[in-house]
Amino acid sequence: MTQSLIIRGARVLTMDPGLGDLDRADILVTDGRIAEVGRDLTAAEAEIDASGCIAIPGFVDTHRHMWQAGLRGSAPHHTLAEYFTTVLERVGPLLTPEDLYLGNLLSAYAALDAGITTVQDVSNIQDSPAASDALVQALKDSGIRAVFAYGNSFPRAKSHGAALDADVRRVREELLPGDDGPVTLALVTEPGDEDAERHNARLADELCVRTARHVVQRHHGEGPVSRLRALGVLRPGTVFIHGTGLDGDELGLIADSGGSLSVAPAVELVMGHGHPPFAAAARAGVPVSLSTDVEVTVAADMFTQLRAAYQVSRYDGLSGATVHAMLAHATRDGARALGLETGVLAPGRPADLVLLRADRVGVAPVYDPYSTVTQQMDRAHVDTVLVAGRVVKRHGRLLADVDAHLVAADRLRDRLLSRG
Numbered sequence: 001m002t003q004s005l006i007i008r009g010a011r012v013l014t015m016d017p018g019l020g021d022l023d024r025a026d027i028l029v030t031d032g033r034i035a036e037v038g039r040d041l042t043a044a045e046a047e048i049d050a051s052g053c054i055a056i057p058g059f060v061d062t063h064r065h066m067w068q069a070g071l072r073g074s075a076p077h078h079t080l081a082e083y084f085t086t087v088l089e090r091v092g093p094l095l096t097p098e099d100l101y102l103g104n105l106l107s108a109y110a111a112l113d114a115g116i117t118t119v120q121d122v123s124n125i126q127d128s129p130a131a132s133d134a135l136v137q138a139l140k141d142s143g144i145r146a147v148f149a150y151g152n153s154f155p156r157a158k159s160h161g162a163a164l165d166a167d168v169r170r171v172r173e174e175l176l177p178g179d180d181g182p183v184t185l186a187l188v189t190e191p192g193d194e195d196a197e198r199h200n201a202r203l204a205d206e207l208c209v210r211t212a213r214h215v216v217q218r219h220h221g222e223g224p225v226s227r228l229r230a231l232g233v234l235r236p237g238t239v240f241i242h243g244t245g246l247d248g249d250e251l252g253l254i255a256d257s258g259g260s261l262s263v264a265p266a267v268e269l270v271m272g273h274g275h276p277p278f279a280a281a282a283r284a285g286v287p288v289s290l291s292t293d294v295e296v297t298v299a300a301d302m303f304t305q306l307r308a309a310y311q312v313s314r315y316d317g318l319s320g321a322t323v324h325a326m327l328a329h330a331t332r333d334g335a336r337a338l339g340l341e342t343g344v345l346a347p348g349r350p351a352d353l354v355l356l357r358a359d360r361v362g363v364a365p366v367y368d369p370y371s372t373v374t375q376q377m378d379r380a381h382v383d384t385v386l387v388a389g390r391v392v393k394r395h396g397r398l399l400a401d402v403d404a405h406l407v408a409a410d411r412l413r414d415r416l417l418s419r420g
Helices: 066-071 080-094 097-113 129-142 154-160 167-175 194-207 224-231 248-256 265-271 278-284 302-315 323-330 332-337 369-376 403-418
Strands: 004-013 021-030 033-038 046-049 053-057 059-064 116-126 145-152 183-188 210-215 239-242 260-263 288-290 353-357 382-387 390-394
Touching: 004 353, 004 369, 053 059, 053 369, 059 097, 059 239, 059 260, 059 288, 059 332, 066 080, 066 097, 066 116, 066 129, 066 403, 080 154, 097 116, 097 129, 097 382, 097 390, 097 403, 116 129, 116 183, 116 382, 129 145, 129 167, 129 183, 145 154, 145 167, 167 183, 167 194, 183 194, 194 210, 194 224, 224 248, 248 260, 248 278, 260 278, 260 332, 265 302, 278 288, 278 302, 288 302, 288 323, 288 332, 302 323, 302 369, 323 332, 323 369
Parallel strands: 004 046, 004 053, 059 116, 116 145, 145 183, 183 210, 210 239, 239 260, 260 288
Antiparallel strands: 004 021, 021 033, 053 353, 353 382, 382 390
């Protein structure tokens, strides 16, 4: 990796309230971090001409089941119940550790290609040490920044309950021992009986990791967050996923606990989770981030989520639903939810950033750069991507050899189709 790099002449959306936005500025990257943001910075070892580009922090996807990339687009019509029955219960057990490695790798490369530099991999497929090893290795090999959120596979949860397997201790000790590397550990603590809930909370405390969990409410009665509080296992900093149907009291408990809400608006609308809760979260003061969820049903890029989020929020009459707020959800707010330093372009922060071409016929001229990014752009406008100062995409081309993996993905598809 080049030790020092200057990105010159970009329109910089720092997402840092103290720095604000700069119409034409340079970004100096040194040893993987942003050293300076300003005009006419001194020369470095390497230089990228960013004229005609908008520079933003790398997108942060706070909830994606990455192992499913090998099944991409196979279930556009699925309801949530059909997804559980087909993808999680029938297809998941057919996948080998090699298949899971391929899925995570393809998903990570697709994220980087789309300007997503960080993903929380909500890995609900653990049923063997070999599976865990393959999934973690794929994240490391891809070069993405990731939180590997260890969770039970659906069949294992049905047969053994919600308590997480003891092998996660080995994952912590041998595979992901630190909290400052590109891939770190979290736990997926899904709803279970009282013993399982307490077991998982103790495990998270023992391993000193954050937690994530899916939460929806479709009927009256004890709320899912209230239940966690009553059991004494409402952990601070939890990323609650979806949150559809939660009332103000439940959302208030999330806010008071220091938790946040990861909303996947495209999937929630298509699969029938319920109305994406942007307005309710705003009223309750719950921080919101965006996520893509499952590639079997929707496109796993942040532009899709930004537009869906903005449309839902405006439909709900949410006055705070600005294009600036949407981009914050997709960058700064996502990094905060995961406890990361990324999400802003400011001195001292990791150099996870994206250059978006704003001089193309489909997006020029630029009046409001936030509107251009959230409403006009797509993956085709992602010109350059850096993760920790390392260039992983340049001139619109991902700098990874993916051909063999695409061939393997075709073989996986053919194998699964032959199984019916």
